Amino acid sequence: xxxxxxxxxxxxxxxxxxxxxQTDLDAIMMNxxxxxxxxxxxxxxxxxxxxxxxxxxxxxxxxxxxxxxMYMANYGITDNLNIMVGAPYIWTKPSxxxxxxxNGIQDxxxxxxxxxxxxxxxxxxxxxYAIGGISTPLSDYVIDFLPFSIGLGxxxxxxxxxxxxxxxxxxxxxxxxxxxxxxxxLDRNSYFDTELRLTNEINMPDAAQYxxxxxxxxxYLIAEGLLTNWTTLGGFDITRNNMPFPSNKMNNTTVGAYxxxxxxxxxxLSILGSANFTVSGRNMGQANTYSAGAFYAFYFGKNHKK
Amino acid sequence: xxRVKYFYILLLVFVIGAGISCSKxxxxxxxxxxxxxxxxxxxxxxxxxxxxxxxxxxxxxxxPGAVTTPDYVAQINEIKSWQARMTEExxxxxxxxxxxxxxxxxxxxxxxxxxHNLAPVANEDGTYPVPSATNPLAYPLFPFANPPYAARAYAxxxxxxYDALVAAYHYKNVYKRAAPYVVDPSVNVLIPKSDLPSxxxxxxxxxxxAVEMLKLLFPGDQDFxxxxxxxxxxxxxxxxxxxRSDIEAGEALGRSVASKFVTRARxxxxxxxxxxxxxxxxxxxxxxxxxxxxxxxxxxxKRPPMLPLFGKVKTFLFDSLTAISLRPPPPPxxxxxxxxxxTEEVYQFMKNLTRDQIAITHFWADGVSTYTPPGHWxxxxxxxxxTKNFSExxxxxxxxLLNMSLMxxxxxxxxxxxxxxxxxxVQLDPRIKTTAGLPNFPSYISxxxxxxxxAANILGHIIPEKAADYDAMAKEASMSRxxxxxxxxxxxxxxxxxxxxxxxxxxxxxxxxxxx
Numbered sequence: 001x002x003x004x005x006x007x008x009x010x011x012x013x014x015x016x017x018x019x020x021x022q023t024d025l026d027a028i029m030m031n032x033x034x035x036x037x038x039x040x041x042x043x044x045x046x047x048x049x050x051x052x053x054x055x056x057x058x059x060x061x062x063x064x065x066x067x068x069x070m071y072m073a074n075y076g077i078t079d080n081l082n083i084m085v086g087a088p089y090i091w092t093k094p095s096x097x098x099x100x101x102x103n104g105i106q107d108x109x110x111x112x113x114x115x116x117x118x119x120x121x122x123x124x125x126x127x128x129y130a131i132g133g134i135s136t137p138l139s140d141y142v143i144d145f146l147p148f149s150i151g152l153g154x155x156x157x158x159x160x161x162x163x164x165x166x167x168x169x170x171x172x173x174x175x176x177x178x179x180x181x182x183x184x185x186l187d188r189n190s191y192f193d194t195e196l197r198l199t200n201e202i203n204m205p206d207a208a209q210y211x212x213x214x215x216x217x218x219x220y221l222i223a224e225g226l227l228t229n230w231t232t233l234g235g236f237d238i239t240r241n242n243m244p245f246p247s248n249k250m251n252n253t254t255v256g257a258y259x260x261x262x263x264x265x266x267x268x269l270s271i272l273g274s275a276n277f278t279v280s281g282r283n284m285g286q287a288n289t290y291s292a293g294a295f296y297a298f299y300f301g302k303n304h305k306k
Numbered sequence: 307x308x309r310v311k312y313f314y315i316l317l318l319v320f321v322i323g324a325g326i327s328c329s330k331x332x333x334x335x336x337x338x339x340x341x342x343x344x345x346x347x348x349x350x351x352x353x354x355x356x357x358x359x360x361x362x363x364x365x366x367x368x369x370p371g372a373v374t375t376p377d378y379v380a381q382i383n384e385i386k387s388w389q390a391r392m393t394e395e396x397x398x399x400x401x402x403x404x405x406x407x408x409x410x411x412x413x414x415x416x417x418x419x420x421x422h423n424l425a426p427v428a429n430e431d432g433t434y435p436v437p438s439a440t441n442p443l444a445y446p447l448f449p450f451a452n453p454p455y456a457a458r459a460y461a462x463x464x465x466x467x468y469d470a471l472v473a474a475y476h477y478k479n480v481y482k483r484a485a486p487y488v489v490d491p492s493v494n495v496l497i498p499k500s501d502l503p504s505x506x507x508x509x510x511x512x513x514x515x516a517v518e519m520l521k522l523l524f525p526g527d528q529d530f531x532x533x534x535x536x537x538x539x540x541x542x543x544x545x546x547x548x549x550r551s552d553i554e555a556g557e558a559l560g561r562s563v564a565s566k567f568v569t570r571a572r573x574x575x576x577x578x579x580x581x582x583x584x585x586x587x588x589x590x591x592x593x594x595x596x597x598x599x600x601x602x603x604x605x606x607x608k609r610p611p612m613l614p615l616f617g618k619v620k621t622f623l624f625d626s627l628t629a630i631s632l633r634p635p636p637p638p639x640x641x642x643x644x645x646x647x648x649t650e651e652v653y654q655f656m657k658n659l660t661r662d663q664i665a666i667t668h669f670w671a672d673g674v675s676t677y678t679p680p681g682h683w684x685x686x687x688x689x690x691x692x693t694k695n696f697s698e699x700x701x702x703x704x705x706x707l708l709n710m711s712l713m714x715x716x717x718x719x720x721x722x723x724x725x726x727x728x729x730x731x732v733q734l735d736p737r738i739k740t741t742a743g744l745p746n747f748p749s750y751i752s753x754x755x756x757x758x759x760x761a762a763n764i765l766g767h768i769i770p771e772k773a774a775d776y777d778a779m780a781k782e783a784s785m786s787r788x789x790x791x792x793x794x795x796x797x798x799x800x801x802x803x804x805x806x807x808x809x810x811x812x813x814x815x816x817x818x819x820x821x822x
């Protein structure tokens with residue numbers, strides 16, 4: 001099994017990356033007729049957050065914890081064309097204060113990943129990927145109760161380009177994505193962002209995501225370091241002592257590590273783990289995120305390659 | 307294989323392209339409000355009963371120059387030269403303001419309230435700073451437009467605008483200067499024509515009253531307020547509705563009338579409503595002395611209670627003795643079985659909360675960074691008044707009735723809150739968490755319920771065919787506080803009744819103010 005999971009539940013106030021955070025960020029393909037699926041648990045928490053650019057804590061929230069269990073599946077249509085889907089169930093809660101946590105099933109996401117080009121260059125192999133995806137809420141969850149809302153309620157379209165260079169078992173992968181976000185709707189018919197809006201609809205800024213990852217890519221073991229940035233292209237800052245709002249300018253940069261191991265004696269089964277730490281941010285929490293998962297692969301078709 | 311590839315490229319391009327091409331623009335629901343075209347101009351409104359003015363002539367308005375003078379002709383030419391070079395932006399400005407002066411200044415007020423409805427962050431030492439009117443731009447910004455502050459602000463601006471318009475309509479009748487487009491038919495008119503005399507301008511009267519009041523209420527937002535005022539006056543000239551002297555006379559009158567309200571506001575005891583540490587401690591001691599569990603701030607660090615002396619602010623619709631007489635009977639004792647039962651009921655709401663109930667909670671929450679519950683009722687009234695073709699002065703009168711009800715409701719409600727100093731459900735049962743946002747003041751009686759009871763009563767009088775709807779909305783707003791675990795049933799049910807009683811004074815005034 002060659003699926004690999006990047007955990008991007010690094011998000012903090014929100015799960016803007018979850019649901020679309022598995023294999024759309026890496027340069028590994030499933031072979032034709034391979035099907036792999038599994039579950040991943042993630043635990044993310046923060047005590048400090050950025051109110052605009054001001055880093056602070058909030059004694060009325062304490063530490064905000066988000067947990068999730070995500071189902072993910074990936075299928076190789078061809079060796080160079082994979083599709084993948086996923087959906088998480090999410091729980092949030094504070095450690096202090098009197099605000100209620102929330103929980104529910106969040107967004108379903110589906111991605112198409114296409115390895116468009118491969119060429120030997122020097123000692124290594126260069127590959128180019130194009131990835132497109134869509135995500136949309138699976139339930140009518142509450143978006144207007146940040147930081148405890150489980151998501152932002154937008155339908156997103158993602159277009160990602162990726163370059164991968166592999167020398168022996170050492171890889172370097174870079175990607176950039178543009179996320180087109182649809183508008184979101186509140187339960188109330190008026191709100192203030194930078195002015196008074198007399199509507200329940202929020203014009204949600206689009207976003208970009210960048211990632212660099214490098215490490216060892218062996219047959220059974222994959223271990224990489226990750227540098228990831230999420231930048232909201234627009235939006236506004238949380239004003240002093242205000243609550244966060246879905247269309248805030250939420251940015252963050254995380255560093256992390258990811259390890260996946262395929263069981264030698266039973267190659268259908270693989271386990272993985274990751275850790276990500278927020279090093280800078282804006283209108284988001286400074287989250288530390290840990291995850292663990294297990295995946296099982298099936299082989300359809302007669303002449304599957306291994 | 308190659309074909310499959312291209313198929314997916316095309317699919318990808320199509321999907322992404324489809325997404326990008328959709329417009330994400332959002333529309334405010336009053337953006338396309340029609341130009342004000344009253345069924346009845348209420349030309350006799352100069353005889354309506356003012357609120358503070360002793361008579362409509364308390365502030366003099368000089369007779370306008372004759373329409374045959376060169377000065378007037380020059381003013382007509384000012385209109386014509388604007389109209390000769392109208393940009394799209396100018397047209398949009400005319401359209402925006404033509405929907406009504408009271409409507410738009412109400413929205414501006416609500417925007418200012420929402421902007422300022424933020425509690426200050428704690429100091430390092432665990433105390434909290436208090437915003438200062440003399441230094442409004444320093445943190446914490448002045449004002450903290452919480453619900454009582456907002457209710458009072460809406461009331462003063464609305465009442466001042468109403469009194470100023472009563473005076474303006476009086477002088478319109480005295481001087482009977484025709485509109486520019488009547489005097490000179492070659493003037494284009496970009497708004498519905500009216501046979502109402504144009505001097506002094508009713509729009510500029512509203513502007514003058516608003517600007518003068520807002521200097522007191524939102525002293526740090528003068529740039530925004532003055533920009534709106536200039537734009538509004540220009541819209542009236544560009545549209546051919548008024549010449550400059552109509553505008554100047556109206557604005558001056560509005561300012562003069564508002565100055566009387568400013569004087570009242572400075573002496574209405576709201577400035578002392580924050581209280582002192584000694585007063586805060588005394589409230590707690592008094593509740594303990596009565597054998598009750600006192601309210602305790604649930605914030606960390608503990609925040610002083612919000613405006614504990616707001617209950618002593620001077621009311622608009624009745625005197626201070628009447629205000630005290632409107633105080634409800636006590637809530638169930640904090641140690642009683644009844645209180646235990648009501649707390650358990652709140653807990654059960656939390657345990658079994660449905661998505662619809664959260665939607666109701668959030669629809670009515672009107673918490674941090676919103677225009678507050680009084681603002682919400684202003685918005686509800688606005689949506690309905692737009693459909694009624696009210697004249698400018700009737701808009702003002704109805705908004706003044708609504709907002710005086712809401713301010714007096716705030717006063718009576720706050721008086722009860724601090725008289726009883728009753729703890730919130732969250733305090734009595736730590737299992738209770740909220741999906742709203744817990745206000746930092748005592749529980750009994752519910753502010754949302756009091757505001758809503760008052761608003762539904764007076765709005766039901768103004769638009770009788772919607773009275774049942776308003777009652778249903780008030781009940782829903784009230785219940786939303788139980789869904790959100792903010793209030794017990796007693797707080798909500800009694801709050802609605804007290805609010806309704808306050809609103810009755812506005813209804814009584816409405817029946818006798820000469821407008822019906």
